Amino acid sequence: MKIFTASQIYEADKFTINKQQITSDALMERAATKLFDWMHSRLQGAQVKIHLFCGIGNNGGDGVALARHLHEHGYDIAVYVVNYSEKRSKDFLINLDRLKERKLWPEFLDSDCSLPEITPNDIIVDAIFGIGLNRAPDAWVANLIKHLNSSSAFVLSVDIPSGLPSNRSPWDGEHVVRASYVLSFQVPKLVFFLPETGVYQNQWEILDIGLDSEFLVKTDTDYELIGRPEIMPMYRPRLKFSHKGTYGHSVIIGGSYGKIGAVQLASNACLSAGSGLVTAFVPECGYHSLQTSIPEIMVLTDDADDSISEIDIPFVPTAIGVGMGMGTKDETIKAFGSFLKKVETSIVIDADGLNILAKQPNLLKDVPKQSVLTPHPKELERLIGKWKDDFDKLEKAKSFSMKNDCIIVIKGAHSITVYKDKGFVNTTGNPGMATAGSGDVLTGMITGLMAQGYAPLQAAIFGVYLHGLAGDVGVSTAGYEALKASGIIENIGNAYMELLRPPNKENEEKV
Ligand SMILES: NC(=O)C1=CN([C@@H]2O[C@H](COP(=O)(O)OP(=O)(O)OC[C@H]3O[C@@H](n4cnc5c(N)ncnc54)[C@H](OP(=O)(O)O)[C@@H]3O)[C@@H](O)[C@H]2O)[C@@H](O)CC1
Numbered sequence: 001m002k003i004f005t006a007s008q009i010y011e012a013d014k015f016t017i018n019k020q021q022i023t024s025d026a027l028m029e030r031a032a033t034k035l036f037d038w039m040h041s042r043l044q045g046a047q048v049k050i051h052l053f054c055g056i057g058n059n060g061g062d063g064v065a066l067a068r069h070l071h072e073h074g075y076d077i078a079v080y081v082v083n084y085s086e087k088r089s090k091d092f093l094i095n096l097d098r099l100k101e102r103k104l105w106p107e108f109l110d111s112d113c114s115l116p117e118i119t120p121n122d123i124i125v126d127a128i129f130g131i132g133l134n135r136a137p138d139a140w141v142a143n144l145i146k147h148l149n150s151s152s153a154f155v156l157s158v159d160i161p162s163g164l165p166s167n168r169s170p171w172d173g174e175h176v177v178r179a180s181y182v183l184s185f186q187v188p189k190l191v192f193f194l195p196e197t198g199v200y201q202n203q204w205e206i207l208d209i210g211l212d213s214e215f216l217v218k219t220d221t222d223y224e225l226i227g228r229p230e231i232m233p234m235y236r237p238r239l240k241f242s243h244k245g246t247y248g249h250s251v252i253i254g255g256s257y258g259k260i261g262a263v264q265l266a267s268n269a270c271l272s273a274g275s276g277l278v279t280a281f282v283p284e285c286g287y288h289s290l291q292t293s294i295p296e297i298m299v300l301t302d303d304a305d306d307s308i309s310e311i312d313i314p315f316v317p318t319a320i321g322v323g324m325g326m327g328t329k330d331e332t333i334k335a336f337g338s339f340l341k342k343v344e345t346s347i348v349i350d351a352d353g354l355n356i357l358a359k360q361p362n363l364l365k366d367v368p369k370q371s372v373l374t375p376h377p378k379e380l381e382r383l384i385g386k387w388k389d390d391f392d393k394l395e396k397a398k399s400f401s402m403k404n405d406c407i408i409v410i411k412g413a414h415s416i417t418v419y420k421d422k423g424f425v426n427t428t429g430n431p432g433m434a435t436a437g438s439g440d441v442l443t444g445m446i447t448g449l450m451a452q453g454y455a456p457l458q459a460a461i462f463g464v465y466l467h468g469l470a471g472d473v474g475v476s477t478a479g480y481e482a483l484k485a486s487g488i489i490e491n492i493g494n495a496y497m498e499l500l501r502p503p504n505k506e507n508e509e510k511v
Pocket residue numbers: 009010012013027028031055056057058059060061062084085087089128129130131132133134135136137138158159160185186209
């Protein structure tokens with residue numbers, strides 16, 4: 001699903017009004033009807049107090065129109081107009097008049113008003129600011145937002161939590177509505193997925209307000225949300241008349257004394273992702289543990305006992321994953337440098353491989369084109385430098401990717417795979433996956449996918465999705481705290497099955 005910017009949404013708005021020959025008021029009515037239907041189907045007339053806080057723009061207009069529907073269906077509502085500007089929008093005013101025609105008089109809030117009383121059992125509808133927010137809210141509006149946040153009531157935000165800009169971090173985090181739920185129109189907003197701005201909403205859902213599909217299909221976006229519909233077409237089914245050679249020979253390079261487990265996890269994950277053959281290349285000290293823990297893989301060892309000093313692979317691997325647990329000793333840096341000079345096809349670089357590149361940026365020129373880099377936040381910072389906020393981080397990652405022709409997987413709650421000027425935002429995964437070795441598993445999986453013929457960008461996007469899905473299946477039995485990296489590997493198979501399960505299978509079983 002495409003993630004549009006605010007200006008693209010405004011364009012879609014105009015395009016729809018023109019093409020469908022409707023008024024902007026009719027579009028607002030569609031939005032308000034969808035909001036109402038969502039609430040009504042859940043509340044079914046319950047007499048819970050609903051406080052609607054409406055701004056004076058179109059977000060406020062949505063709120064005022066929703067208030068009318070709620071009133072007509074007998075809900076117990078209180079409407080407040082947050083009067084932060086004289087520039088009221090046309091459709092806001094139309095809907096305000098409709099309320100007044102029904103003898104409903106909102107309370108107008110301004111800088112010297114008293115704050116409405118709200119109890120924890122009430123519901124707040126937050127329609128103060130939408131995607132039109134372009135500066136910090138005035139102090140009294142900020143104060144109102146803080147009051148809403150401290151109420152403990154359920155907060156339903158319209159389109160986007162008020163006070164949260166759609167293209168930058170907030171001016172002050174305390175002046176943003178903390179939404180229990182966001183009903184966002186037509187398309188998700190990028191801020192929902194970034195670590196600094198995602199915290200302002202607990203859950204979000206899209207309401208389809210019928211923005212024109214021609215516009216939505218034809219318009220290119222900088223970001224795309226990756227869910228099952230985007231992943232399925234990438235899947236490469238296994239062929240009946242195939243053998244292990246068909247699915248490639250992966251090599252996983254890494255490990256040092258005390259950190260052989262990282263290679264074990266990556267190799268195992270590589271195999272479970274479907275690589276036909278897997279060879280691990282480790283320092284001598286890793287030989288026995290690898291041979292005994294994973295009988296399916298082959299092991300090559302470095303002459304040195306406790307860290308890598310020379311990388312010598314006596315065949316041409318189909319795919320290579322390198323860096324986990326490798327350390328950054330001088331001889332390892334040297335070995336990694338000469339390895340990069342020899343290798344020709346795209347590789348996957350993780351952990352100490354990335355730390356070495358950060359220490360010695362001159363090595364970047366030898367990294368094969370379209371290699372996949374899988375940094376966690378600290379490793380990313382070492383590579384691309386400090387960032388001001390999440391948006392700056394994405395821009396920096398994009399220019400790094402552009403300059404070095406590499407794919408960067410920015411790991412996080414919603415990992416974002418960046419290639420040149422595009423970002424692919426993942427939707428699977430959970431906090432249980434914030435555990436030792438989870439990243440090694442991901443590197444192994446992406447390598448295993450590349451071995452099977454997935455192009456590097458696809459391997460990264462698909463691998464991140466499958467890794468998250470394996471973690472999601474894993475927590476269903478292990479729980480968040482007990483899920484381990486090896487538990488993620490155990491569920492890679494289940495994740496494939498889940499991916500391939502027909503969407504209606506569950507229903508069929510119930511019949
Ligand atoms: N296409 C769609 O999907 C549809 C969208 N719809 C809805 O429209 C919403 C966007 O509406 P909107 O453009 O009127 O902006 P909104 O957020 O209500 O702000 C109002 C105005 O406030 C101003 N302003 C900004 N910051 C400020 C500040 N700190 N303090 C004081 N003032 C400030 C700024 O005006 P300015 O003063 O800069 O001229 C801004 O224009 C969208 O989120 C969705 O809910 C639906 O109706 C159906 C179709």
